[in-house]
Amino acid sequence: MGLPLSHPLSHGGRHVPCRGGAGMRLPPHAFLASTAGAWLLALVCTFWSAPAFAQMGEPPFNHFMQFEELEYGFNDRDNPLSWDSTAWFGGDWNRVWLKVEGEAATVDPEVEGEAQLLYSRLIAPFWEFQVGVRGDLVAAEGQSTEGRGHLVFGVEGLAPYWFEVEPAVFISHRGDVSFRLRATYDLYITQRLIAHPSFETNIAVQTVPEFGVGAGFNDIDLGLRLGYQIAREFAPYIGVSWNQAFAETADLRRAAGRTASDLQGVAGLRFWF
Secondary structure: OOOOOOOOOOOOOOOOOOOOOOOOEOOHHHHHHHHHHHHHHHHHHHHHHHHHHHHOOOOOOEEEEEEEEEEEEEOOOOOOEEEEEEEEEEOOOEEEEEEEEEEEOOOOOEEEEEEEEEEEEEEEOOEEEEEEEEEEEEEEOOOEOEEEEEEEEEEEEEEHHHEEEEEEEEEEOOOOEEEEEEEEOOEEOOOOEEEEEEEEEEEEOOOEHHHOEOOEEEEEEEEEEEEEOOEOOEEEEEEEEEEEEOHHHHHHHHHOOOOOEEEEEEEEEEEEO
16 A cells, blocks of 8 residues: 655645745755665664564564555656655564655656655554654755655555555644545456556645645545556556645645646556565
């Protein structure tokens, strides 16, 4: 199961939010390097935590890493490269999760993304409670970089009919509160041909104009991707994604010179190891 940064990050049709106020200057390539560093740091931390988990009576440890989406978007704006990846390390009851997603425009040198580092505890069959931290960054060459941190509280698991569901609440370092709900499903047309519909919505309590977030119902994001499993671990796909902003969030996007609705075709890879 695996996440515009403005609401926060959606699965597709992402929009770089309007930026304002002071911030540190960070070129896009530095943000990409920091994201890679976050992956490395989380992996090191999980291995260091192994002895502590072992003392809790955990069974042998496993690990898993997946790129749910690594794709190129086709639209009339910026043809973005997007990624959505997850990794975990631990046992059946306790795990450490790292979730990283983002988007880099291929027309203008802009990058946006988020990373979550979470502790997860099994609370029911197929359901985990997760708590941790999340960091957001938006970087553009020659412009100030906006960033913010969050506390994360959520659950992740399988709903009836095998829908993967991921609701979460975020509280930023400034006290802004937001809610995100994601749902995905794997529909096996044949043993190798798989349709992957996805849904996401975001709601914010406060307005955060520098991140393009309006109070209330922010947006919905719908996607449908059709993949072919060359191997169990590797599946190229094509598809379509649509993002629609509403109310104040839509107004903030228009004020920044962007559209409130975005429809694009996508092509990419889904793989795990």
